[in-house]
Amino acid sequence: MVHINGYSDRPARSFLFKRVVGFITICAVFSLIWFNAGSEGQLRKTYTSVSKQVEKSAASALGREEQPDIDGQLKNVTTPSTNIFLPAPFPTLPPPDDEEYMAICMAVKNQSLDLPEFFTHYYFHHGIRRFYIFDDGTEPPLSSAPYPIPSSAITWVYFQPHIHSDKLGDRQGIQEKYYTGCVNMFGDMHTWMGFLDADEFLEMTGGETLSDFLHGWARNDTVGAVGVNWLVHSSAGLLTRPAEGPRKAFNRCIADDPQNDNLKVKTFVRTALFGTMWNCHCIAIMKNGAVQVGEHGDVIDKSCDRNPITRERWGLHHFGPKSREEFLQKQARGKIRGGKSTEHWWNKIENSEQRDCSELTKYVP
Ligand SMILES: *[C@@H]1O[C@H](CO)[C@@H](O)[C@H](O)[C@H]1NC(C)=O
Numbered sequence: 001m002v003h004i005n006g007y008s009d010r011p012a013r014s015f016l017f018k019r020v021v022g023f024i025t026i027c028a029v030f031s032l033i034w035f036n037a038g039s040e041g042q043l044r045k046t047y048t049s050v051s052k053q054v055e056k057s058a059a060s061a062l063g064r065e066e067q068p069d070i071d072g073q074l075k076n077v078t079t080p081s082t083n084i085f086l087p088a089p090f091p092t093l094p095p096p097d098d099e100e101y102m103a104i105c106m107a108v109k110n111q112s113l114d115l116p117e118f119f120t121h122y123y124f125h126h127g128i129r130r131f132y133i134f135d136d137g138t139e140p141p142l143s144s145a146p147y148p149i150p151s152s153a154i155t156w157v158y159f160q161p162h163i164h165s166d167k168l169g170d171r172q173g174i175q176e177k178y179y180t181g182c183v184n185m186f187g188d189m190h191t192w193m194g195f196l197d198a199d200e201f202l203e204m205t206g207g208e209t210l211s212d213f214l215h216g217w218a219r220n221d222t223v224g225a226v227g228v229n230w231l232v233h234s235s236a237g238l239l240t241r242p243a244e245g246p247r248k249a250f251n252r253c254i255a256d257d258p259q260n261d262n263l264k265v266k267t268f269v270r271t272a273l274f275g276t277m278w279n280c281h282c283i284a285i286m287k288n289g290a291v292q293v294g295e296h297g298d299v300i301d302k303s304c305d306r307n308p309i310t311r312e313r314w315g316l317h318h319f320g321p322k323s324r325e326e327f328l329q330k331q332a333r334g335k336i337r338g339g340k341s342t343e344h345w346w347n348k349i350e351n352s353e354q355r356d357c358s359e360l361t362k363y364v365p
């Protein structure tokens with residue numbers, strides 16, 4: 001009996017085994033060719049049709065009356081059961097970038113708690129209508145959490161295999177690969193793409209909108225990328241995650257000093273002139289000899305440092321350490337590009353000369 005069962009099971013099992021192996025192989029091959037030139041058009045088509053479907057279902061779920069509230073200005077909304085008064089937005093919201101002239105690319109892992117405020121900030125205060133989120137293996141996937149903007153504005157990208165090693169060598173170049181892939185797959189639908197992290201919040205300091213600012217640079221074909229200086233915020237003495245979110249809570253930042261991290265830039269790139277991502281801060285390699293510049297047209301070299309540090313037109317608030325509790329979580333999570341945030345870095349920021357930085361505390365929503 002045992003033999004009969006044994007013999008009859010074995011071929012079935014091996015058949016199943018082969019199918020599973022075949023399926024895994026196909027998945028692996030697909031992930032390997034993910035960023036290859038030949039598959040890009042195909043992938044883009046798939047993503048376009050998927051995002052169209054999401055858009056349609058989101059539109060019908062929202063209904064015709066609520067749609068303008070989300071895409072236009074925030075209004076006081078009255079529901080039959082309760083009266084919910086949303087406070088008036090501050091500062092005045094820019095028009096939505098419905099043509100998706102700009103987009104944001106991000107590689108992120110296990111930060112579903114940090115994404116809502118990030119989405120809110122860029123969707124409402126910068127008019128961004130397209131986010132490409134490369135989920136670096138979060139379980140459950142980041143896309144399964146609820147977010148305060150229409151899901152049709154977010155394109156989720158999953159990249160296999162997920163390598164969760166903390167060793168620097170194992171992860172080297174992965175963030176740059178995500179970013180380069182983002183431009184290769186989706187870049188031709190946008191004039192500009194920004195590469196940001198979930199703890200980075202842009203402020204237009206000179207009264208321009210982000211869209212107007214970038215439209216201005218697009219008139220100069222020598223300019224392939226524009227870098228914005230960091231303004232690194234400290235923990236502001238907070239030990240635990242603040243309920244009110246980073247923009248309101250971490251209201252202290254480090255004073256500008258050419259020796260500290262405020263020197264670093266993050267970049268928006270003109271996709272038509274994009275070559276290769278140099279590191280997660282800036283581009284460095286662009287087509288037609290294009291250069292990357294700061295807000296005054298000053299050239300930024302491949303060190304990705306910008307000195308003198310100015311933020312007269314824009315600045316990037318970087319909530320790096322956050323509260324002690326969140327810093328320890330960040331250390332446990334590790335960086336996307338491998339390695340961990342160090343105690344040395346925490347001490348460096350915390351012990352720097354600090355000042356009040358309340359610009360974003362007033363923002364609504
Ligand atoms: C919403 O209602 C509150 C309370 O009545 C009011 O102070 C606020 O100005 C209103 N906001 C808008 C956008 O109408």
Ligand SMILES: *[C@@H]1O[C@H](CO)[C@@H](O)[C@H](O)[C@H]1NC(C)=O
Nearest residue numbers: 110111112113139329332333
């Ligand atoms: C993901 O983040 C949450 C909240 O920060 C934490 O509780 C959880 O342990 C993290 N999971 C992993 C796998 O790091």
Ligand SMILES: *[C@@H]1O[C@H](CO)[C@@H](O)[C@H](O)[C@H]1NC(C)=O
Nearest residue numbers: 220222223293296297298299
């Ligand atoms: C274009 O930008 C470069 C770099 O900032 C600058 O040197 C050049 O003068 C600009 N050209 C025009 C026409 O504004």
